[in-house]
Amino acid sequence: MKTTTKQKIAFSILFLCTIIVVLPVVCIFWIIIKNGYKGITWQFITAMPTEGMRQGGVYPAIVGTLYLVCLSIVFSLPMGVMAAVYLNEYAKDNLLTRLIRLAIVNLAGVSSVVYGLFGLALFVTFMKFGVSILSGALTLAIMNLPVIITASREALASVPYSFREVSLSLGLSRWQTIRHSVLPFAIPGILTGAILSLARAAGETAPILFTVAAFYLPHLPKSIFDQAMVLPYHLYIISTQIPNISRETRYATAFVLVGIVFTMNIFAVIIRSRLRKKKKW
Amino acid sequence: MVINPISNFQRQTSNFPASPAGSQPPTATKIAVKQLNLWFGKVLALKNLNLEILRNEILGVIGPASSGKTSFLRQLNRLNELEAGFRMNGEVTLDGTHIRQVKVEALRKRVGMIFALPQVLPISIYDNVAYGPRMHGVKSKSEIDGIVEDSLKASFIWDEVKDRLKELATKLSGGQQQRLCISRTLAVKPEVMLFDEPCSGLDPISTAKVEESMLKLKEKYTIVLVTNNTKQAARVSDRTAFFLMGELIEIDKTHKVFTAPKDKRTEAYIQGKFG
Ligand SMILES: Nc1ncnc2c1ncn2[C@@H]1O[C@H](COP(=O)(O)OP(=O)(O)OP(=O)(O)O)[C@@H](O)[C@H]1O
Ligand SMILES: [Mg+2]
Numbered sequence: 001m002k003t004t005t006k007q008k009i010a011f012s013i014l015f016l017c018t019i020i021v022v023l024p025v026v027c028i029f030w031i032i033i034k035n036g037y038k039g040i041t042w043q044f045i046t047a048m049p050t051e052g053m054r055q056g057g058v059y060p061a062i063v064g065t066l067y068l069v070c071l072s073i074v075f076s077l078p079m080g081v082m083a084a085v086y087l088n089e090y091a092k093d094n095l096l097t098r099l100i101r102l103a104i105v106n107l108a109g110v111s112s113v114v115y116g117l118f119g120l121a122l123f124v125t126f127m128k129f130g131v132s133i134l135s136g137a138l139t140l141a142i143m144n145l146p147v148i149i150t151a152s153r154e155a156l157a158s159v160p161y162s163f164r165e166v167s168l169s170l171g172l173s174r175w176q177t178i179r180h181s182v183l184p185f186a187i188p189g190i191l192t193g194a195i196l197s198l199a200r201a202a203g204e205t206a207p208i209l210f211t212v213a214a215f216y217l218p219h220l221p222k223s224i225f226d227q228a229m230v231l232p233y234h235l236y237i238i239s240t241q242i243p244n245i246s247r248e249t250r251y252a253t254a255f256v257l258v259g260i261v262f263t264m265n266i267f268a269v270i271i272r273s274r275l276r277k278k279k280k281w
Numbered sequence: 282m283v284i285n286p287i288s289n290f291q292r293q294t295s296n297f298p299a300s301p302a303g304s305q306p307p308t309a310t311k312i313a314v315k316q317l318n319l320w321f322g323k324v325l326a327l328k329n330l331n332l333e334i335l336r337n338e339i340l341g342v343i344g345p346a347s348s349g350k351t352s353f354l355r356q357l358n359r360l361n362e363l364e365a366g367f368r369m370n371g372e373v374t375l376d377g378t379h380i381r382q383v384k385v386e387a388l389r390k391r392v393g394m395i396f397a398l399p400q401v402l403p404i405s406i407y408d409n410v411a412y413g414p415r416m417h418g419v420k421s422k423s424e425i426d427g428i429v430e431d432s433l434k435a436s437f438i439w440d441e442v443k444d445r446l447k448e449l450a451t452k453l454s455g456g457q458q459q460r461l462c463i464s465r466t467l468a469v470k471p472e473v474m475l476f477d478e479p480c481s482g483l484d485p486i487s488t489a490k491v492e493e494s495m496l497k498l499k500e501k502y503t504i505v506l507v508t509n510n511t512k513q514a515a516r517v518s519d520r521t522a523f524f525l526m527g528e529l530i531e532i533d534k535t536h537k538v539f540t541a542p543k544d545k546r547t548e549a550y551i552q553g554k555f556g
Contacts (some may be wrong), residue, residue: 169466
């Protein structure tokens with residue numbers, strides 16, 4: 001066989017693999033949009049569900065999801081960043097820090113339903129927050145923590161060591177150095193990681209199942225101690241628990257959920273590309 | 282009451298730490314290194330080092346790769362302490378005070394450092410220079426403006442950058458960046474400046490400019506210049522020290538080291554026979 005033919009075959013195989021990766025994404029979007037777009041009306045997005053969720057909109061579920069995601073980031077981002085700063089900037093490489101790193105890697109691999117049960121035991125029952133937005137947000141925060149720590153550490157490690165040396169050699173303390181010569185250059189990377197992890201969390205059902213999700217609650221939550229409807233769980237119940245619901249409503253709900261996740265990912269991509277442009281070292 | 286003039290004199294000259302800037306004691310020695318041994322893990326990077334650095338001199342430090350020049354320099358502002366496995370014994374004094382008794386931040390403020398590659402931060406030219414003073418608590422905008430201008434002038438780069446202070450410092454040429462680094466160090470008002478091969482990445486013209494600024498700076502500062510380029514040491518330093526495998530082989534007036542070295546190894550190195 002001629003080398004050009006071989007090359008053509010190799011390229012074709014590589015190209016095919018790439019297409020196969022993209023295909024499911026395109027299919028999912030296509031099916032959801034095709035079946036759901038008619039259901040997406042202003043009313044669907046802004047109205048309360050009615051008739052046992054067969055009519056009306058998904059407004060409380062959207063709001064519940066956003067509350068949950070925002071509150072969970074309030075807990076996980078500062079904690080995750082601080083842990084990452086400690087691990088990357090202060091911690092010596094000893095047995096303890098190696099154990100901590102191992103724990104973080106393992107936490108990232110724990111399945112989400114386990115986090116759900118953990119949240120139920122710790123926040124709902126033991127700490128008596130009840131089934132509430134607070135419990136759900138804390139559960140999601142813990143689930144996200146390893147991802148945020150890992151992303152933050154990578155962002156910190158990508159800031160050149162020389163920045164720290166320069167700052168220290170000017171007589172700045174270690175904390176001043178981190179605060180002014182390291183963190184500012186790591187923040188875009190940290191944010192990207194945080195948003196990506198949140199986008200994933202926004203679509204999870206298992207961790208919120210026992211900790212926050214209300215089956216049917218046609219009003220908005222008044223405080224973080226209230227239960228709330230949440231999109232992924234809402235989608236799950238209208239697809240499995242409620243008979244005679246229109247296909248259009250189900251797909252429109254999926255549309256909204258995927259739309260929220262997609263928007264968050266787009267944000268992350270924009271921040272990252274900005275970072276690439278600004279990165280001048 | 283009996284006042285003993287001698288003990289008063291001694292106090293001023295040797296035992297008392299000098300207050301930074303201004304009332305400097307009249308000794309010629311700025312930094313004294315005594316019996317310094319320095320390890321990184323199992324590597325003995327400096328062996329029983331004894332030397333003095335005189336006020337307002339440029340001390341050139343030459344020697345082949347891995348001879349301990351950088352380790353020596355980074356000992357003077359305690360940057361070595363960041364490295365894993367670092368150990369030392371012996372003493373280093375600055376104006377008569379053991380450097381380990383000075384707060385490390387205060388020490389590094391007094392003993393500034395210029396690195397081999399120009400390490401500008403990816404912020405504006407102005408912010409690079411203002412970084413140190415701001416962090417050290419200078420608040421007033423006009424005062425910082427003044428420090429920035431003075432520092433840029435002192436490293437002979439003001440005319441080249443005065444109209445573009447808000448531009449990213451990373452856009453400057455390598456030589457300009459290195460002089461900007463000098464300004465940034467000057468802005469925290471050091472007493473000693475350490476240069477670690479400051480011209481290794483620069484073209485001859487930029488090198489000449491950096492050397493010119495060093496010669497001006499020694500009027501006010503004490504300078505230690507580590508260089509791989511023996512000609513550079515010959516051009517700018519008052520005294521030259523030759524390091525080999527962690528040991529100080531020879532230290533003397535530059536012209537003596539270069540015209541009549543006492544040690545065979547110094548001679549061989551200067552003539553380019555090794556290293
Ligand atoms: N952080 C470190 N960890 C381990 N060993 C080190 C470290 N820094 C320096 N050394 C070792 O100490 C010795 C002296 O190194 P140093 O960097 O001081 O040499 P140098 O004279 O500056 O060399 P060059 O001309 O290549 O810059 C070398 O053997 C080096 O490998
Ligand atoms: Mg070196």
